Amino acid sequence: MKLSELHLKTLREAPKDEVSQSTILLLRARFIEKLGAGVYNYLPFGLRTLNKISNIIREEMEKIGAFEVLMASLHPRQKWEITQRWGSFDALFKVQSRSEQEFALGPTHEEIITPLAANFISSYKDLPLYLFQIQTKFRDEPRPKSGILRGREFLMKDLYSFHASAEDLAVFYEKMKKVYVRIFKRLGLRVLITEGSGGTFSAGYSHEFQTPVTSGEDTVLVCPQCSFARNQEVAVKIVNCPRCGAPLEEIKCAEVGNIFQLGHKYSQPFDLVFIDKDGEKKWVEMGCYGIGVSRLLGVIGEVYHDEFGFTWPLAVAPFKYQLITLTSGNPSINKKIKKTAEDLYRALLKNNEEVLYDDRDISAGEKFKDADLIGAPWRLVVSEKALNQGALELKKRNKKTSQLIKLKKFVKILSSKKDNG
């Protein structure tokens, strides 16, 4: 992509009223735009990053044999009456059609996936079944917070699992814990696994995945000795680790994922049953597994930034390279610089590299500031200085110093695919 073709100017100043560092930078770098409290538009760079996150999650879901679906956002009232949550789910957005038919804007999808799964399931031979989606959820939060971290409309991955037995559910549940740890690791995040409260949501057992960030809204009690961690919400007045006795530490965290064993909570009201080996009719055992995708954009930004902008890990960066030209006063040198950059840009594209080419006719300082703000892991500079040595300047976003590399060598490395960042 060429920056000259995207007429989105970055902001020099933080919008007032915004306190979340990641949200300030996301707004300044024009990754997102605010529409209202907890409601955001995703602009090209933000969407690219969001898609990187989604794709990592999608890959891991498909690896365990889950199939992707996309369910409706308009949920007929009647479905929510079946579980009696039409009246009890406080954050439910309700809308009416012109003929006064009532709908909920989906905040979660048990009411939809459970009857849907009945299309697939009638025998133990049809189990287990894993379905997931990555979709916009709507929740009428009493207080949207910290920009993108708690919104009223947000992107979420939700996986639902269906099992013939509680034992099978438990095994899969443990497997999902490991899958989640792997996903967050790939995203560059440290997570603590805590026992969750479950809320009004599930009858059973649940765990939360918490990433330590100072702006987080949860407080997690962590044992510095063993791996024990528990959300303060459900750990009233615990001071010492119940496992090893060491004094617990309080850490501010953002919840990035959670998993639940639902058991029969939804299969029962929707009469989701199967015939087991013994010929008996049984309730399907269900689990659900969520990851806040758009929240992750904020949390990763919260972890990976400095005073100038983002320092995205390569796995989620909107671009791997930001290519900059520094033109000079001399027209003939200028021409050469532009041609070199243009050739380099094409070589990068040819090798399927993700590159943002800043070909705008603006001052050097402005290009550097924008590159730091947007936060591609590598900055490439084509300048008179480097060109005199037949070289290109290479700088890592999170390093202070840059290095020169011969242009030919760089292109060679590119095409031999030996470069892994």
Next chain:
RNA sequence: CGGGAACUGGCCUAAUGGUAAGGCGUCUGGUUUGGGACCAGAAGAUUGGCGGUUCGAGUCCGCCGUUCCCGACCA
């Protein structure tokens, strides 16, 4: 939902109750090119909305809206 604060061109700010100012950005032209450069010119605001007090309201009062923060709440 309880408490607190705020709302002035696209963004950030200023204006003892006296008729909206500046910076950034944008547009034009020039100049410049290693960290948001410089010069000249231009466009852009019925100060969130409605009502009130006043000779006169961005400023004071009331109601409403929106946003932020603390709390309650929260797959």
